[in-house]
Amino acid sequence: MFLVRKHYLSGISIMYVTHLYCSSCNSHYAPRRLHNLCNCGKPLLVAYDLDRAATTLTQEALRDRSPTLWRYAEVLPVNDPAHCVTLGEGMTPLLKADRLGQSLGLQHLYIKDEAQNPTASFKARGMTVAVSMAKELGVKTLAVPSAGNAAGALTAYAAKAGLEVYIFMPQDTPKANIIECQQMGAHVTLVDGLITDCGKIVAERKAAEGWFDVSTLKEPYRVEGKKTMGYELAEQLGWELPDVILYPTGGGTGLIGMWKAFDEMERLGWIGSQRPRMISVQAAGCAPIAQAFESGLTTGVEIINARTIASGLRVPKAIGDFMMLAILRQSGGTAIAVTDEALLAGVKLIGATEGIFAAPEGGACIPAITHLIEQEKLDRDERIVLFNTGSGLKYLEAFSD
Amino acid sequence: MFLVRKHYLSGISIMYVTHLYCSSCNSHYAPRRLHNLCNCGKPLLVAYDLDRAATTLTQEALRDRSPTLWRYAEVLPVNDPAHCVTLGEGMTPLLKADRLGQSLGLQHLYIKDEAQNPTASFKARGMTVAVSMAKELGVKTLAVPSAGNAAGALTAYAAKAGLEVYIFMPQDTPKANIIECQQMGAHVTLVDGLITDCGKIVAERKAAEGWFDVSTLKEPYRVEGKKTMGYELAEQLGWELPDVILYPTGGGTGLIGMWKAFDEMERLGWIGSQRPRMISVQAAGCAPIAQAFESGLTTGVEIINARTIASGLRVPKAIGDFMMLAILRQSGGTAIAVTDEALLAGVKLIGATEGIFAAPEGGACIPAITHLIEQEKLDRDERIVLFNTGSGLKYLEAFSD
Structure with a gap:
């Protein structure tokens, strides 16, 4: 089968x-x-x-x-x-979260559990397509700056394809990301800086080294892989879309990808013109999209001294920020920043009620929901999907108690 | 869907x-x-x-x-x-491992990647069924001794079901297992001893505490969940079975379960009477099945000072050992013990060729295959399936380089 x-x-x-x-x-x-x-x-x-x-x-x-x-x-x-370089990615379960919903006062809450992808995060989706295309187009060596999970996913698909990989990650990236890349044969460099600094190194060296740059949205195919989250949501909900989607947003490829998928599905005749309200969830220590949304800006300002335990959200400036902000506004959604303390409590609540050991980024959706309820921006009977973008297993340092 | x-x-x-x-x-x-x-x-x-x-x-x-x-x-x-208490478990991908096969000289090698289950290991299969049955039969509190992954899986399904859980693990269990249980709300006790010592504590206290004991094969339903690996292999191979299955064996529930599934499928008219050769893979520091097989015994002797980095294989005495030994012999298979050094090299080879960051237990299949080839017990063109029972992410301490 x-x-x-x-x-x-x-x-x-x-x-x-x-x-x-x-x-x-x-x-x-x-x-x-x-x-x-x-x-x-x-x-x-x-x-x-x-x-x-x-x-x-x-x-x-x-x-x-x-x-x-x-x-x-x-x-x-x-x-x-x-x-196609595949490890069996996608079609992750969409789980009805009744106990979590009850504790939040929501009747129809769902979790899309992206931790069940290869390499235990949603990054597998983008990389299976990007690496397949790189292989098809004759690339031999790939390079990427990463907050962690993208590095693991790129390494895995490149190994499967027999391609060489150079990884640049902040030196305080969770150890799991570093070890998985090393165990699968990547060339790993730890950088004293943020993902944007890593990106600059790749940009500077790629021409001389002959690397193909697989940075978020700097090649056209990772977003194509990520958009399948939108196709799957529709298929799993019987070709309807939810009312609200909460999406932890670093580079934002998934948000942009799902929006593109909705448009394609409408043109395929599979769905109508209605769209979910898209909610971007960020960390208080690095919230360029939430700040820009609040200020009425159409692009984000680069965050200085970005800090959060949710390493995937530590993206001080995203190249696709203008698309994200347009989507949030067009959909009637918003962007919300939550504290590290609150997102870690969110991980525990998801764990204790739904049996999913979520990534801190997934946990961030919980205080975001609480905030929306307080602001009366969610109805109790709406269909709400939150994305758990990866496994808590990749962030052991975050859970020291 | x-x-x-x-x-x-x-x-x-x-x-x-x-x-x-x-x-x-x-x-x-x-x-x-x-x-x-x-x-x-x-x-x-x-x-x-x-x-x-x-x-x-x-x-x-x-x-x-x-x-x-x-x-x-x-x-x-x-x-x-x-x-049914479900997190979307099972139907894990069966991946053709061409690059790994080539490096070992095999033409039809497959990896069943159990790391893509909820809680990143094959233990999810047993626990989804055991917890569902406990819920159906009115149990309120569960207890289990575990080498690590069973604890995480039990905690997850119990949380989803709203049941209370008591976990007993050796104190040197990988940290990932301990943290995932804590984050999902289990009562965790670390024991200065092996899984058999943990099992004794559960046995002693369960009556007084009102715990239902979910130890491997001490309740009848975990093996029912594990047997689905056998159903899936047949379905994924177009209702044929492979020639050889390599299975990392601690408690051995999966081995016993798959054999039961083959029998059921034959009675359902789905397959014939032919069976794969079942190969039990163990660690040199704890190889009760391999030693008993070698010595012609029908049960295992309890291993003293059991030691291996592959914590799931550190089961000094398995209650189902007599069934495993009978299956290995009936199938024309065998049992093989490999060193920790060799199994860690196996993890790296799987990673670099197939993009799967395997558990040490999965890595153990590689030196086992090499051994079988040297002994001329594998044909190059046979269909061979190896089980990666979980994710390397759950064993970061094992990969310190």
């Missing part, structure tokens, strides 16, 4: 990509070539011929497809299924 | 259990009652009316069922689907 290599579309070209386009200036680029950013410096996104995709990608066809994100192959950019 | 609570059999009784029977003396016991061991002191197993089960449990029916182990509901003991 889902012996992964025995691909249900094996041998058939499944590539319906028409072109790439800039998320800011709308310049077009040809598919099937290596791209990083647009000439204007902003991220590129992938466009599909959805009419053609719809001829084989039907809700009925999905019945017989493997429970991985590659079930949506027609809206993913890989041309030859033989290039 | 697999919004887990929206059960496809919701409201229908799915219980085809006819009785429980002793694995040793064959005494019968009534279903739907709390049981631990047989009066003779040996484990109880569950018998089903497979003819009735076969009326709804068909290969065709499985097409529309959720990708969790509850897809095999008719051969699981829960009566009312509302009692």
